[in-house]
Amino acid sequence: MEKNAVFPKLNGLAHGGDYNPDQWLGYPDVFAQDIDAFKKAGINCVSLGIFSWASYEPREGEYHFEWLQHVMDTLYENGIYTILATPSGARPAWLDKKYPECMRVDAYGIRNHHGDRHNHCMSSKIFREKLNNINTLLAQRFANHPGLIMWHISNEMGGECFCPECIAKFQEWLKVKYHNDINELNHAWWTTFWSHKYSCFEEIEPPFWNGETSILGLNLDWKRFTSWNMTDCMNSEIAAVKAYNPDIPVTANLMNFFNGLDYREMAKDIDYVSWDSYPRFHNDWETFDDTMRELACSHALFRGLKPDRPFMLMECTPSLVNWQPYNKLKRPGVMRLQALQAIATGSDTVQYFQLRKSRGSFEQFHGAVIDHAGIDNRVFREIAQIGADLKKIAPVAGTHLKADVAILFDWDNRWAIQDMKGMIYDDKKYERVVIEGWKEFNRAGAEIDIISYNDDFSKYKVIYAPMLYIVRPEVAKALTEFVKNGGQLLCTYMTGYVNETLLAHLGGFPGEGLSDLFGVYSEELDTLFPSDRNHIKFADGTVCEVKDCCEVLKVKDAEILAAYTEDFYKDTPAVTVKKHGKGSAYYYAARVSAKDMVPIFEQMCKDAGVTLEKMPETITRHVRYGEEGTYHFYLNISNQSAEVCAVKGTDLLTGKAVSGNISLEPYGVAVVKAE
Numbered sequence: 001m002e003k004n005a006v007f008p009k010l011n012g013l014a015h016g017g018d019y020n021p022d023q024w025l026g027y028p029d030v031f032a033q034d035i036d037a038f039k040k041a042g043i044n045c046v047s048l049g050i051f052s053w054a055s056y057e058p059r060e061g062e063y064h065f066e067w068l069q070h071v072m073d074t075l076y077e078n079g080i081y082t083i084l085a086t087p088s089g090a091r092p093a094w095l096d097k098k099y100p101e102c103m104r105v106d107a108y109g110i111r112n113h114h115g116d117r118h119n120h121c122m123s124s125k126i127f128r129e130k131l132n133n134i135n136t137l138l139a140q141r142f143a144n145h146p147g148l149i150m151w152h153i154s155n156e157m158g159g160e161c162f163c164p165e166c167i168a169k170f171q172e173w174l175k176v177k178y179h180n181d182i183n184e185l186n187h188a189w190w191t192t193f194w195s196h197k198y199s200c201f202e203e204i205e206p207p208f209w210n211g212e213t214s215i216l217g218l219n220l221d222w223k224r225f226t227s228w229n230m231t232d233c234m235n236s237e238i239a240a241v242k243a244y245n246p247d248i249p250v251t252a253n254l255m256n257f258f259n260g261l262d263y264r265e266m267a268k269d270i271d272y273v274s275w276d277s278y279p280r281f282h283n284d285w286e287t288f289d290d291t292m293r294e295l296a297c298s299h300a301l302f303r304g305l306k307p308d309r310p311f312m313l314m315e316c317t318p319s320l321v322n323w324q325p326y327n328k329l330k331r332p333g334v335m336r337l338q339a340l341q342a343i344a345t346g347s348d349t350v351q352y353f354q355l356r357k358s359r360g361s362f363e364q365f366h367g368a369v370i371d372h373a374g375i376d377n378r379v380f381r382e383i384a385q386i387g388a389d390l391k392k393i394a395p396v397a398g399t400h401l402k403a404d405v406a407i408l409f410d411w412d413n414r415w416a417i418q419d420m421k422g423m424i425y426d427d428k429k430y431e432r433v434v435i436e437g438w439k440e441f442n443r444a445g446a447e448i449d450i451i452s453y454n455d456d457f458s459k460y461k462v463i464y465a466p467m468l469y470i471v472r473p474e475v476a477k478a479l480t481e482f483v484k485n486g487g488q489l490l491c492t493y494m495t496g497y498v499n500e501t502l503l504a505h506l507g508g509f510p511g512e513g514l515s516d517l518f519g520v521y522s523e524e525l526d527t528l529f530p531s532d533r534n535h536i537k538f539a540d541g542t543v544c545e546v547k548d549c550c551e552v553l554k555v556k557d558a559e560i561l562a563a564y565t566e567d568f569y570k571d572t573p574a575v576t577v578k579k580h581g582k583g584s585a586y587y588y589a590a591r592v593s594a595k596d597m598v599p600i601f602e603q604m605c606k607d608a609g610v611t612l613e614k615m616p617e618t619i620t621r622h623v624r625y626g627e628e629g630t631y632h633f634y635l636n637i638s639n640q641s642a643e644v645c646a647v648k649g650t651d652l653l654t655g656k657a658v659s660g661n662i663s664l665e666p667y668g669v670a671v672v673k674a675e
């Protein structure tokens with residue numbers, strides 16, 4: 001067993017999901033049937049209590065943990081472990097009735113009514129007290145249960161609260177950040193503009209939608225504060241459960257490219273990253289291949305939040321979801337492909353929402369391992385096969401991926417770009433650019449990490465940092481060192497425009513010395529209407545289409561690789577490179593498709609000595625490395641069979657030795673332990 005495995009007690013990978021037996025306490029036969037089904041499906045862990053506050057404490061101070069005790073004990077006797085949630089994902093009605101300050105206030109200043117979920121005020125002292133009480137009781141009773149393997153903090157945290165307690169806390173947070181000096185804040189936010197100067201911190205309100213939304217520095221600090229405050233609330237929950245057994249790790253289930261919280265900051269405080277994955281398979285706007293590669297990119301995002309350990313696929317649906325505009329079934333074989341892709345890209349778990357369908361209410365028709373009709377059906381059979389497969393590839397647990405290529409993506413930068421007044425006002429497509437870059441470079445044969453601008457760049461040979469709008473001095477310095485040490489760096493339009501509080505860099509973009517690194521400066525930023533096009537032409541005659549935006553570039557001392565072919569900046573530089581010894585700094589002033597950027601990416605890899613492992617068109621390959629073995633995952637991301645050549649080792653799924661070509665059935669997978 002590799003030492004980094006998420007769950008040493010499971011002796012392999014986890015197969016499980018959200019399970020809500022408290023909904024079925026009036027149906028005594030159901031629990032026994034479920035355990036039987038879990039065994040048939042190779043389920044070795046379940047997540048309990050995610051929305052169970054009202055079951056634990058139906059009235060203030062009246063507690064019922066006996067059902068949980070029975071469930072955890074029985075599961076454990078049957079070899080099934082528990083991931084236990086703290087119940088802050090939803091509150092009992094009595095709590096909101098008696099303590100309305102637990103309910104959030106929206107961006108118009110209106111207090112919510114009771115209901116729904118994921119909506120507590122993160123600052124409310126009474127809420128935190130009540131939460132701490134229930135968490136403490138849970139931890140006292142269960143933190144040392146032999147079946148407990150992890151705490152699951154809350155559920156899919158997110159959202160903002162504009163209540164008086166949150167506002168006061170925000171003001172305190174700003175005082176600390178700006179050294180209790182209102183003039184420092186006024187300068188950082190440039191508040192002389194439109195006469196928005198503050199004379200004291202108490203005057204500052206968050207960006208109410210019918211209030212102050214025009215100070216960009218305020219908007220960004222409010223997002224940072226909200227993220228910090230949510231993390232602070234999460235940390236209070238972690239402290240409560242760890243007090244009774246510090247050895248039980250914690251996770252929080254994150255959401256795909258979720259905008260509302262800075263996951264990089266949050267991830268520092270949890271032991272393992274987990275995420276909930278609901279791709280829209282078989283949709284009518286992209287190929288299946290695209291959906292799968294984008295999903296791999298999301299896995300890379302979460303893997304990158306804690307790169308020294310595997311992540312967890314905390315939720316995915318066994319068949320369909322019920323909340324998308326169109327809720328299509330996953331085609332046969334696709335759940336298995338999705339499960340094995342998660343493992344291939346660094347997960348140690350495959351977990352579902354949900355293990356059993358709820359009989360009524362919001363999610364009664366959401367996919368589940370156990371259907372209303374039972375388990376004699378296609379979905380259950382596929383889940384059981386996944387359970388069997390995960391056992392066969394158990395040695396993969398705790399192994400890791402290796403990547404020489406990284407893409408930079410940060411929440412701070414993302415929020416700043418979204419709020420930037422200019423370019424395309426509503427959607428500057430930062431996330432799209434990151435995702436499409438990931439997909440195309442992956443198609444070209446690269447394994448790619450997604451990292452932060454605070455990460456150590458020296459681990460990588462090639463870095464793509466699109467739209468690096470905020471540039472702080474340390475980041476500029478680190479990027480410069482990266483290139484001077486032989487790294488290949490690719491940046492684009494909108495690099496280095498502003499500092500950490502969104503003041504424009506003076507003296508030319510990209511700022512903080514990056515203009516020297518690239519040997520260019522960007523004089524103007526032109527935005528194209530949706531149907532406008534420009535083109536750029538390379539020396540070898542290649543022409544690429546330009547959409548959305550073009551910077552008008554001035555070259556100081558860089559080599560020009562391509563120039564615009566149209567408009568008043570026709571023949572002026574659009575793509576440049578400046579060499580620094582073995583390192584290179586590429587600048588792409590225009591937005592072209594990620595596909596069109598591949599030749600430069602390939603050149604960068606070549607110069608950096610990175611081997612690209614190009615696969616047949618519909619195959620993706622990921623490799624997990626461990627002390628006990630190297631595991632090559634070949635995934636056929638299409639509904640046609642496909643061939644892979646030059647494979648050597650043992651396919652753990654079939655148990656057969658393979659040498660030479662292997663054929664993968666539609667959506668098929670091979671996990672080859674190398675010799």
Ligand code: GLA
Nearest residue numbers: 155156276278315321353366
């Ligand atoms: C989210 C939640 C779950 C469930 C699923 C449904 O991921 O965490 O509780 O509602 O969505 O897809």
Ligand code: ZN
Nearest residue numbers: 121161163166
């Ligand atoms: Zn609040």
